[in-house]
Amino acid sequence: MHEKNLSIETDDNLNAYLVVQCSSCGHNHRKMFETLPPMLMVTCHCGSLLPISSEDIRKAARRVEALKRLIGKLEKLKTNTDKYFP
Numbered sequence: 001m002h003e004k005n006l007s008i009e010t011d012d013n014l015n016a017y018l019v020v021q022c023s024s025c026g027h028n029h030r031k032m033f034e035t036l037p038p039m040l041m042v043t044c045h046c047g048s049l050l051p052i053s054s055e056d057i058r059k060a061a062r063r064v065e066a067l068k069r070l071i072g073k074l075e076k077l078k079t080n081t082d083k084y085f086p
């Protein structure tokens with residue numbers, strides 16, 4: 001079984017991406033989180049197969065939720081700061 005390295009990234013519009021790094025060549029495959037199927041197989045251009053299981057996606061979904069809550073708190077903090085320090 002291939003080792004895979006999963007991480008989560010967000011862009012300026014706060015879209016979340018699942019980033020799958022190939023263990024053979026190090027290439028990063030970015031998949032938009034909102035449009036992910038329940039499980040998927042990423043084929044790297046180097047020929048490696050990077051299977052993403054439903055468990056991987058569930059774990060990632062929990063991290064995305066935590067990230068969104070954190071961003072929500074930061075937005076609130078920013079709003080309050082803007083109010084007191086315009």
Ligand SMILES: [Zn+2]
Pocket residue numbers: 022023024025026027044045046047048
């Ligand atoms: Zn590769």
